[in-house]
Amino acid sequence: MEGLPGGREQMLAQIRDALGRRAVPAVAPAPLPPFHSNPDGLDAGERVARFIFELKRVGAGVEQLSTEAEVKEHLAGLLPAGTDVPVALSDGAALRRLGLREWLEGAGRRVLPSLREFVAEGLEAGGARREPDARGEEVAALVEQYRGLLLEAAVGVTAADLALADTGTLVIVSGEEQHRLISLLPPTHVCLLDPARVLPSLTQLLAHVRRRFNPPRAAPKNMTCITGPSRTADIEQAITTGVHGPKTLHVILYSPGS
Amino acid sequence: MTMESRKHPDGPETFVENYRRALDDSGLRGALATATGKALDSRRQAVADVGEGDWERLRSRARAIKEHTVEHLDFYLAQLADKVERGGGHVFWAQTAEDARRYITELAARKGCGVAVKSKSMMTEEIGLNAALEAAGVEAVETDLGEYIVQLAGERPSHINMPAIHKTRGDVADLFTAKLGVERDDDIARMAGLARRVLRRRFAEAGMGITGVNYAVAETGTLVLVENEGNIRLTNSLPRVHVALMGIEKVIPRLEDVDVFLRLLSRSASGQQLCSYLSFLTGVKTSPSEEGPEEFHLVILDNGRTGMLANPHLRESLFCIRCGACLNVCPVYQKIGGHAYGWVYPGPIGAVLTPQMVGRERAAALPFASSLCGACRDVCPVKINIPDMLLRLRHEIKEGVRKSPPRAATRPAHHRLVTDDEADDEAEDELYVAPLRHRAADFVERALFMLWAAAMKTPFRYRAASRVARVAQSLFGRRNKDAARVLRVPRWAASRDLPPFAARPFRERWPELSKDAEEYRAAKIALPGDRPTRDGKGPAAARRG
Numbered sequence: 001m002e003g004l005p006g007g008r009e010q011m012l013a014q015i016r017d018a019l020g021r022r023a024v025p026a027v028a029p030a031p032l033p034p035f036h037s038n039p040d041g042l043d044a045g046e047r048v049a050r051f052i053f054e055l056k057r058v059g060a061g062v063e064q065l066s067t068e069a070e071v072k073e074h075l076a077g078l079l080p081a082g083t084d085v086p087v088a089l090s091d092g093a094a095l096r097r098l099g100l101r102e103w104l105e106g107a108g109r110r111v112l113p114s115l116r117e118f119v120a121e122g123l124e125a126g127g128a129r130r131e132p133d134a135r136g137e138e139v140a141a142l143v144e145q146y147r148g149l150l151l152e153a154a155v156g157v158t159a160a161d162l163a164l165a166d167t168g169t170l171v172i173v174s175g176e177e178q179h180r181l182i183s184l185l186p187p188t189h190v191c192l193l194d195p196a197r198v199l200p201s202l203t204q205l206l207a208h209v210r211r212r213f214n215p216p217r218a219a220p221k222n223m224t225c226i227t228g229p230s231r232t233a234d235i236e237q238a239i240t241t242g243v244h245g246p247k248t249l250h251v252i253l254y255s256p257g258s
Numbered sequence: 259m260t261m262e263s264r265k266h267p268d269g270p271e272t273f274v275e276n277y278r279r280a281l282d283d284s285g286l287r288g289a290l291a292t293a294t295g296k297a298l299d300s301r302r303q304a305v306a307d308v309g310e311g312d313w314e315r316l317r318s319r320a321r322a323i324k325e326h327t328v329e330h331l332d333f334y335l336a337q338l339a340d341k342v343e344r345g346g347g348h349v350f351w352a353q354t355a356e357d358a359r360r361y362i363t364e365l366a367a368r369k370g371c372g373v374a375v376k377s378k379s380m381m382t383e384e385i386g387l388n389a390a391l392e393a394a395g396v397e398a399v400e401t402d403l404g405e406y407i408v409q410l411a412g413e414r415p416s417h418i419n420m421p422a423i424h425k426t427r428g429d430v431a432d433l434f435t436a437k438l439g440v441e442r443d444d445d446i447a448r449m450a451g452l453a454r455r456v457l458r459r460r461f462a463e464a465g466m467g468i469t470g471v472n473y474a475v476a477e478t479g480t481l482v483l484v485e486n487e488g489n490i491r492l493t494n495s496l497p498r499v500h501v502a503l504m505g506i507e508k509v510i511p512r513l514e515d516v517d518v519f520l521r522l523l524s525r526s527a528s529g530q531q532l533c534s535y536l537s538f539l540t541g542v543k544t545s546p547s548e549e550g551p552e553e554f555h556l557v558i559l560d561n562g563r564t565g566m567l568a569n570p571h572l573r574e575s576l577f578c579i580r581c582g583a584c585l586n587v588c589p590v591y592q593k594i595g596g597h598a599y600g601w602v603y604p605g606p607i608g609a610v611l612t613p614q615m616v617g618r619e620r621a622a623a624l625p626f627a628s629s630l631c632g633a634c635r636d637v638c639p640v641k642i643n644i645p646d647m648l649l650r651l652r653h654e655i656k657e658g659v660r661k662s663p664p665r666a667a668t669r670p671a672h673h674r675l676v677t678d679d680e681a682d683d684e685a686e687d688e689l690y691v692a693p694l695r696h697r698a699a700d701f702v703e704r705a706l707f708m709l710w711a712a713a714m715k716t717p718f719r720y721r722a723a724s725r726v727a728r729v730a731q732s733l734f735g736r737r738n739k740d741a742a743r744v745l746r747v748p749r750w751a752a753s754r755d756l757p758p759f760a761a762r763p764f765r766e767r768w769p770e771l772s773k774d775a776e777e778y779r780a781a782k783i784a785l786p787g788d789r790p791t792r793d794g795k796g797p798a799a800a801r802r803g
Contacts, residue, residue, distance in 0.1 A: 007351035018568035119547035225536035234404030245488025
């Protein structure tokens with residue numbers, strides 16, 4: 001049932017008719033001339049300051065740290081007491097470099113890794129027992145199990161690929177790391193960001209995506225822009241956080257070079 | 259505010275009764291005044307932060323993009339569909355609401371989805387998707403907090419992006435107690451927490467997630483979804499099947515074009531610089547250990563939109579980005595709220611869209627429910643000329659011009675369960691037929707306007723007519739209502755004042771007035787109407803040097 005027969009052609013013909021055109025356009029229409037938004041005129045340092053200012057304005061916590069030890073100490077302070085509550089940890093490169101998983105597990109914390117790590121480890125654990133044909137089912141079961149575990153996690157830790165100074169926005173691109181659920185399901189989201197990755201605004205982000213992924217050929221499968229915690233104003237326009245996503249958002253600015 | 263008043267099965271054809279009921283609801287008026295006032299203040303601040311010049315540039319650019327896209331809509335839609343399919347998604351082209359409903363319900367059946375979670379989408383309201391899903395045995399769960407509240411109450415959203423604007427916290431507390439069996443608690447944060455817990459369970463069991471689309475990028479096949487709560491992200495991340503529903507006008511050419519719209523949308527809607535979450539979705543996962551749904555379906559819906567496209571006077575209706583700013587600023591919406599409009603899209607833009615989507619006969623009253631003050635045009639981020647389109651629709655309705663394709667979207671998105679045959683019958687029954695007394699009033703109104711036009715043709719006739727009118731009015735004691743009663747145009751006069759004629763018309767007084775003015779100027783005295791110049795003197799003084 002992939003559409004009614006001729007659904008596409010019929011609808012496009014109707015649209016052409018409404019536009020008073022006969023033929024199928026053979027070439028792409030000439031694009032509009034480029035639009036330039038005003039540059040922010042900020043240097044790198046000022047841009048980070050602006051980012052921090054905007055982050056606070058949208059109700060996120062932010063800490064600028066300079067050593068690995070500080071990052072770990074700060075992160076430990078954000079985790080709830082009791083080692084039984086799982087901490088979800090995505091597989092961003094920045095998090096791996098810090099060795100956060102080993103460190104958390106060393107401290108007796110239950111760590112829930114990214115989905116692909118969880119599936120890979122699950123398959124490895126049960127690998128010897130199963131036929132290759134059963135793998136599909138096994139993966140599906142692991143995915144299901146993962147979702148259940150993630151719903152229990154109190155904190156989700158991810159890295160961000162980029163950030164936008166003028167709105168205080170974190171940008172996470174899938175492929176780099178599996179962030180979609182970890183940054184969304186737990187009530188607290190902690191996000192690590194290299195201050196060197198702060199762009200002026202959305203304009204530069206979209207230009208960056210174009211350069212890096214070279215549309216129209218490809219684009220990242222998922223890119224999420226996060227500006228503050230989950231919020232609603234649906235009851236009497238009173239701003240309430242954490243209605244579906246994280247109630248609190250903490251950003252740790254840390255430059256691995258420093 | 260009483261809940262019964264809004265449960266009345268109202269439609270656009272009973273607009274007059276609807277708004278009268280709404281005007282009697284003082285609780286509703288209070289809620290509307292607070293909410294629209296807050297939204298407008300935030301918007302004003304956000305626009306001021308951008309700066310008026312830059313804001314105007316953004317608006318002009320957004321409009322240019324929409325004009326360009328609509329002009330090449332066939333090309334961009336085909337490009338979008340190709341990209342989505344190349345990325346592993348399915349595309350369904352739906353001519354009518356019925357086509358879209360059938361595709362989605364059959365898909366749910368095929369995939370064995372008993373529960374579908376939905377993020378807020380005006381499109382799904384427009385096609386009455388929830389009722390169709392329920393009829394097919396699929397439980398549709400709204401997950402946006404406001405939309406969830408409205409669904410629990412068995413109502414329709416009354417605002418494009420503040421669905422429960424008409425409810426107080428007390429109303430919501432009562433509703434949660436009645437429907438969820440919890441102890442009454444009207445603390446807003448705790449009510450939001452309760453909704454989170456209840457809806458998390460629904461997300462976990464849902465096999466299908468249904469969202470709308472804010473922007474669909476043709477060159478990449480990327481969908482852009484904009485939200486604050488995170489329920490859209492949950493809806494497109496957790497269930498196995500993701501269905502996104504878009505009108506043909508939601509396509510934009512390039513990724514960069516998203517920039518301008520995002521800068522305008524959040525600021526216009528809520529005064530935020532940017533909404534909490536933007537999701538850019540391109541393609542479907544290729545491995546089971548990737549995140550996201552296994553299947554993606556994009557439904558591209560016409561539902562009467564090519565009718566708008568074909569009408570050069572009304573084509574701009576397709577530029578709307580559903581920010582809701584025109585609702586907040588509208589003096590009519592502020593008083594009567596969204597339900598009175600009787601269909602999915604309320605406010606000024608609703609008065610433009612509804613007649614085109616459900617038929618001009620059924621929504622004949624809506625384009626007249628405007629003072630044409632132009633505030634909607636001034637706040638519109640895409641510079642849609644709503645007042646001009648309202649005038650055009652008034653003309654088309656009075657002249658019987660019917661350019662909307664017949665029966666494109668006649669089915670109202672009722673929350674009631676209605677089978678399609680019933681819905682068709684109902685639509686047939688509900689065709690707008692003006693009552694006899696209205697038609698009589700129309701006749702009188704028309705006759706009076708013809709007299710008026712005749713009187714305005716030459717200066718002589720005008721002078722003669724105004725003399726007659728002056729005498730006539732003095733006989734009736736200069737009272738509007740009396741005059742209206744005598745002239746038998748109660749509808750026209752109910753909301754308009756017929757100002758008393760001056761004892762001596764301005765034209766007669768002008769020679770003396772102009773002489774006085776010259777004498778004042780000669781004496782270098784500023785007249786009340788003179789604007790001060792830089793040096794503090796009036797223009798008369800400035801002219802003379």
